[in-house]
Amino acid sequence: xxxxxxxxxxxxxxxxxxxQESTNYASETFKDTRIVNGQxxxxxxxxxxxxLISHRFGLISEGFDNFFGLDQATxxxxxxxxxxxxxxxxxxxxxxxxxxxxxxKYKILRQSSGGKNMPVTVTWQSxxxxxxxxxxxxxxxxxxxxxxxxxxxxxMIARKFCDEFSAQLMPTFIHRNLIETRDEKNDLFAIxxxxxxxxxxxxxxxxxxxxxxxNQMADEFTNSLSLGFDIQTKSHVxxxxxxxxxxxxxxxxxxxxxxxxxxxxxxxxxxxxRNFQLKGKKYx
Amino acid sequence: xxxxxxxxxxxxxxLTACEYENIEDLKPTVNFDNCKTDRVSFQTDIEPIFKQxxxxxxxxNSGSFNGDFSTYAGIKAGVDDNNKIKQRVVIRKxxxxxxxxxxxxxxxxxxxxxxxxxxx
Numbered sequence: 153x154x155x156x157x158x159x160x161x162x163x164x165x166x167x168x169x170x171x172q173e174s175t176n177y178a179s180e181t182f183k184d185t186r187i188v189n190g191q192x193x194x195x196x197x198x199x200x201x202x203x204l205i206s207h208r209f210g211l212i213s214e215g216f217d218n219f220f221g222l223d224q225a226t227x228x229x230x231x232x233x234x235x236x237x238x239x240x241x242x243x244x245x246x247x248x249x250x251x252x253x254x255x256x257k258y259k260i261l262r263q264s265s266g267g268k269n270m271p272v273t274v275t276w277q278s279x280x281x282x283x284x285x286x287x288x289x290x291x292x293x294x295x296x297x298x299x300x301x302x303x304x305x306x307x308m309i310a311r312k313f314c315d316e317f318s319a320q321l322m323p324t325f326i327h328r329n330l331i332e333t334r335d336e337k338n339d340l341f342a343i344x345x346x347x348x349x350x351x352x353x354x355x356x357x358x359x360x361x362x363x364x365x366x367n368q369m370a371d372e373f374t375n376s377l378s379l380g381f382d383i384q385t386k387s388h389v390x391x392x393x394x395x396x397x398x399x400x401x402x403x404x405x406x407x408x409x410x411x412x413x414x415x416x417x418x419x420x421x422x423x424x425x426r427n428f429q430l431k432g433k434k435y436x
Numbered sequence: 437x438x439x440x441x442x443x444x445x446x447x448x449x450x451l452t453a454c455e456y457e458n459i460e461d462l463k464p465t466v467n468f469d470n471c472k473t474d475r476v477s478f479q480t481d482i483e484p485i486f487k488q489x490x491x492x493x494x495x496x497n498s499g500s501f502n503g504d505f506s507t508y509a510g511i512k513a514g515v516d517d518n519n520k521i522k523q524r525v526v527i528r529k530x531x532x533x534x535x536x537x538x539x540x541x542x543x544x545x546x547x548x549x550x551x552x553x554x555x556x
Contacts (some may be wrong), residue, residue, distance in 0.1 A: 292464035299454040329455040338456045 174269035181312040182320070184234060185240070185388040186256075186423055187346045188360045188378035189405040189421030192273040193310040196260050199431025203246070204230035206378055206400045208421035211411065215329060220418060228400040233430075246400060253401045255279035263312060275308045282316050299330040304402040306344075316350040324362070326407055337368040342406050348382075356382045358393070362406050369407060374407040378412045391423040471540035472474050474549045477556050478508065482548050485541050486511060487534045508555045515553045 182192035185202065196202055206228040210221030218224060230244030238259040242430040245252050261274040283300040287293075303326070310320035322344035331338055346360040362376045380393025395406035411417035476482065490496045490508035503517075504510035514521045524531035526546050537545070548554075 175544060198437055237481060290459065290463060293462045294460065295462075298455045301455075303454075327454060329457060330535070332460070334460050336458065338458075415556045 162362060162380060162399045165436065173266045175264045178265075178273065178312045179312045179316045180224050181263065181273055182346075182348050182358075182427060183195045183356055183384050184391065184423075186391065186425075187320070187348070187358050188380045188391065188393045188395060188423075189347065189376065190322065190360055190362070190399055190402070191275075191277050191306070191308065192274045192346070193259065193308045195238055195240040195257055196427075197429075197432075198234050198237045199429060200234045201420060201428040201430050202230075202232040202242075202429070203230065204228070205232070206241050206421070206423045208395070208398050208400065208419045210419065212394075212418050212420055216278065226398055226400075227296035237389045240280060244401065246404070248399050249283045250285040251401065251404075252281050252283050253279060253281040263310075272309050272311045272376045277304075277306045277308065279304045279402060281308075281373075281401055282309075297329070301329045301402040303327045304406075305403070318348045320344075320346045322346070322362075324402065324406060326403055328403065328407065333370055341409050344406075351381075354384045355386075358391070364383045364406065372410055373407065374409055376409045376414060378405075386425050389425050390424075392420075393422070394418045396422055428431055471543060473543050476548045478548065479556065480512075480554070481544050483508075485537065485545065486488065488547070488552050512553055512555070519549075522546070536551065 160217055179411045180194075182194050185192055185194045185196065185297070186206075187310070193224075208216055208226050210224030212220045214221055226246065226248040228244050228246040228248075230242055232240055233242050240257045240377035241255070242257075243252070255277055257275060257277040259273065261270055261272065263273040264270045265417040276314045281302045281304075283302075285367060287295050287299070304324065306324045308320055308322050309395055312318045324342045324344055326340045326342070328338050328340070342364040344360065344362040344364050346358065348356050349356050350356045354355035358378075358380045359377075360378045364373075376395065378393055378397065380391055380395075383390040383392070395405070395416050396411040397409040398411075398419055399405050399408060411419075486496075486505045491504070496503050496505035496510075498504050498506055503514045505514065511521070522545075525537060526542055526549070529536040534549075536542070
């Protein structure tokens with residue numbers, strides 16, 4: 153009798169549960185896992201391998217002599233893999249300072265409505281970068297391996313306000329083991345803001361800005377501003393953009409941007425990504 | 437897959453080593469590179485030091501009672517005389533009278549004296 157009562161109770165509970173409103177999770181807050189230089193809240197689907205080619209050409213302001221920067225280019229090749237729908241790990245190698253980087257990214261909260269209400273998507277990202285290029289030789293200075301390392305941690309908070317418009321805030325921390333001068337800080341705090349505006353079904357406009365809190369960098373460095381367009385096809389995303397940052401990983405564009413966007417010192421660049429489904433459904 | 441993830445985690449943690457360094461502090465206060473003491477030559481390294489600091493008019497020039505340091509022979513005589521040059525310039529540092537020699541010149545001189553003060 154007791155058993156029957158318990159099973160009846162659970163059956164009733166399940167029926168009530170099912171009768172509740174289902175939860176709708178916001179999808180495609182951003183069209184890709186990168187906004188321009190920085191990461192977005194998006195993670196890879198489980199079993200999805202993303203091959204990323206990122207290119208930044210030289211300064212457009214250098215004019216026809218360098219074919220508006222196209223003669224010089226830096227590149228980053230990257231592979232990102234979705235271990236679960238929420239957890240992505242990635243590695244990459246930049247030609248700039250011959251830097252190898254790795255990151256792990258976890259989607260902590262998902263924006264949802266209906267059964268569960270969550271106003272924002274929150275993703276955490278941690279990364280490490282190793283400079284493999286030789287340091288400039290300074291008499292009497294011996295560098296150790298740890299001098300080559302930089303670490304970064306970032307919290308990304310994003311909201312998709314409607315199908316056309318999303319915005320993201322990124323409090324960021326960067327630790328550099330080695331810096332140039334005493335006046336700079338090894339630990340650097342910055343806050344980033346980014347937005348996406350959908351122009352057509354396949355094309356969207358993106359803007360990304362990182363503000364480094366004052367008195368942390370040498371005077372020659374400035375904040376990173378990037379503007380670009382995403383063009384989406386079935387399994388590719390093309391991103392075309394202009395930025396005053398040359399590097400494509402956190403430590404480069406947040407802490408080592410030297411050019412002034414509004415003086416015309418900007419780099420043209422593109423990101424190109426191709427997704428491969430290694431696990432689960434091949435085409436979604 | 438779990439193993440791959442664990443491997444990546446271990447790899448990332450193994451690379452974790454926080455340091456707080458800057459190139460300014462890494463630079464030594466004395467620029468050792470400009471002070472090459474491995475091959476000290478009398479003609480290129482030592483003679484100019486004596487010419488500039490010792491064998492000036494009224495001090496250790498030709499005809500001086502305190503020794504003539506304008507030639508190798510004169511300097512060698514000073515070295516052989518109870519190692520006086522080392523005593524005054526390197527150890528007591530009361531010569532030159534105006535001020536002791538810069539650190540690098542003292543080190544060069546010491547190397548040369550220790551090598552037997554050759555005329556090379």
